[in-house]
Amino acid sequence: MRKIGRIVRVQGDALDRLRFHLCRFAEPWFVEGQEVQIELPYRDRIKWISTEIIRPAKHLLASIDFDNHARFAMWQHPSQRNWAGLLLQLDRDLGELIKCAEELVDLIQSRRQDGMKDITGFKHSLVLGIAFLYVKLFPTRRPKRVHHQGYTEIQNEFAEFVRLVAEPILGKSERLDREIQFAVKEYSSTKKPETAAGRKIHKS
Numbered sequence: 001m002r003k004i005g006r007i008v009r010v011q012g013d014a015l016d017r018l019r020f021h022l023c024r025f026a027e028p029w030f031v032e033g034q035e036v037q038i039e040l041p042y043r044d045r046i047k048w049i050s051t052e053i054i055r056p057a058k059h060l061l062a063s064i065d066f067d068n069h070a071r072f073a074m075w076q077h078p079s080q081r082n083w084a085g086l087l088l089q090l091d092r093d094l095g096e097l098i099k100c101a102e103e104l105v106d107l108i109q110s111r112r113q114d115g116m117k118d119i120t121g122f123k124h125s126l127v128l129g130i131a132f133l134y135v136k137l138f139p140t141r142r143p144k145r146v147h148h149q150g151y152t153e154i155q156n157e158f159a160e161f162v163r164l165v166a167e168p169i170l171g172k173s174e175r176l177d178r179e180i181q182f183a184v185k186e187y188s189s190t191k192k193p194e195t196a197a198g199r200k201i202h203k204s
Contacts, residue, residue, distance in 0.1 A: 007160045008138065018137065022165060025133050029126055029169045042112035046105050053101045061094045126169060127179040130162045131187050143184045146177045158184075 004022070005015045064087050072083045131143045147154045159180050167173050 004161065004164045007157055007164065021133070021137060025129070026165070026169055029129070032122065042108050046108055046112075049101055049105055049108075054098055054105070057094050057098050057101070061091065061098070064090060064094075123166075123170070123174075123176065123179050124182055126166055127162055127176055128183040128186055130165050131158075131183040133165075134158060134161055135187070143180075143187050145184050146180050 001015070001019050001022075005011055005018065008018070010018055069083070069087060072087070134141065134143060141158070143158045144156055146156055146159050153159075159177075162180055162183070163173065163176055166176060
């Protein structure tokens with residue numbers, strides 16, 4: 001945290017506020033990151049969802065069809081009155097599960113054909129999110145592209161901030177040059193985000 005503070009030139013109470021904002025920002029990304037970094041081949045994911053979710057759900061859905069409700073009947077059994085409602089709700093839930101699972105298979109298949117990995121889109125979204133956070137915390141500063149002089153990268157506060165914030169979320173240190181260039185371009189093409197009242201950390 002102190003390293004990030006040195007990069008963006010904040011300390012004391014301002015550093016504590018920065019820590020709070022970064023923790024709040026990072027929490028949901030940690031959860032998403034754990035999911036997308038499970039490097040399962042698309043083909044295996046499609047096969048598993050189809051055989052372990054969709055096929056059994058369709059089989060159960062057919063089994064609880066109205067024509068089979070009589071199989072659940074127990075004359076004067078205390079729980080008898082609950083079966084109709086239970087089966088109706090299960091029918092709805094299974095239908096929704098099958099629909100969502102089939103849509104997921106279609107999405108995975110599409111990404112498989114495009115050759116796009118989940119982690120690629122995740123990195124782009126993460127860095128873009130950090131870019132907007134950077135501007136919200138430091139309203140007078142703007143995201144800047146990565147530039148090199150020969151083989152040496154010209155010092156860039158924004159790029160270093162992105163890498164340090166992203167590192168614990170990604171679980172490793174990465175240059176993220178391509179994602180940073182993308183984020184700067186996207187930020188430049190969108191409306192300047194509003195600064196949350198009372199959230200400014202430091203004015204340069």
